[in-house]
Amino acid sequence: MITVFVPSQFGIEPVEATVENLPESWVWLDMNRPSPEEESLVAKLLEVDVPTHEERVEIETSSRLYEEDGALIMSATVLCGTQAGRPITTVATFIVKNARLVSVRYDEPVSFAIARQRALKAGVEAHNGKGMLLVILDAIIDRIADVLELAGSETDQLSSEIFDAESPANAHHNYDDIIRSLGKLGTRQSKIQESLVSLARLFQFLTTREKKLGLTATDRAQVKSLTRDARSLYEFAATLDNKVSFLLEATLGLVNLQQNQTIKIFSVLAVVFLPPTLIASSYGMNFAIMPELHWAFGYPIAVAGMIASALGTYAVFRWRGWL
Structure with a gap:
């Protein structure tokens, strides 16, 4: 034109x-x-x-x-x-x-x-x-x-949106x-x-x-x-x-921090449930001579031990400031 x-x-x-x-x-x-x-x-x-x-x-x-x-x-x-x-x-x-x-x-x-x-x-x-x-x-x-x-x-x-964490909208x-x-x-x-x-x-x-x-x-x-x-x-x-x-x-650094926080949570959960898993694995073994198999209160004691070990590990993580 x-x-x-x-x-x-x-x-x-x-x-x-x-x-x-x-x-x-x-x-x-x-x-x-x-x-x-x-x-x-x-x-x-x-x-x-x-x-x-x-x-x-x-x-x-x-x-x-x-x-x-x-x-x-x-x-x-x-x-x-x-x-x-x-x-x-x-x-x-x-x-x-x-x-x-x-x-x-x-x-x-x-x-x-x-x-x-x-x-x-x-x-x-x-x-x-x-x-x-x-x-x-x-x-x-x-x-x-x-x-x-x-x-x-x-x-x-965009700068305000990225760094203003106190705003409810962000x-x-x-x-x-x-x-x-x-x-x-x-x-x-x-x-x-x-x-x-x-x-x-x-x-x-x-x-x-x-x-x-x-x-x-x-x-x-x-x-x-x-x-x-x-x-x-x-x-x-x-x-x-x-x-x-x-x-x-x-922004990429914040994304990495967010991902690290997620991975950290999974890592802590894995450590928290490690002692209960160890207890459950021990009593899951099929040996003939296991005195605890004949205990009347063996099962509740094992469950209580697993709960106590998980809570104890969680308390240690909280005390050290890892959570």
């Missing part, structure tokens, strides 16, 4: 158009899951090769950020899927040439929808390609910040759910860090191409601000990642 945006009195607005019939004033061409034919038409329109999917997902900076035929081609890893509870990353490519922007993506990041809403508001400097690019990048950073805030709250809640832990929640948090954190590293490289690339893009002093200040935000968010994400790892290790 291709969406074309043109300047308006407030910012930019979408119009109905195709690649074959673009309005002269278009500033942003958003390509979502474009067909090969549409990519070819855009390549001819800009007189530049649109990078293939294989080229865009390569991790080398030179394959993601470069200048070709007067166009700046930048690919960044963008976080998406967090609303559905299945965070993933997708590669979005931005091509800036002649004050126009072309974005190529194969998913629906929330940040792009946020950028569209911002571009429609009055006062937003999105009347050209580089302005719209900064709006999109700012929306991506803001979205990551929102997701990190939510992750921080979820981490604190008397019986469901460690299976806790471990799964921590695993999801860890996966999301890794996706966020991957996206932030990619964005930091893109911001650095923009800084070295200030003159090519024609960035104003305000634009340069915004790029520096985005760079600082990306760095601080990465540090926060790394801190959360360490906390999630700690909580996972603590």
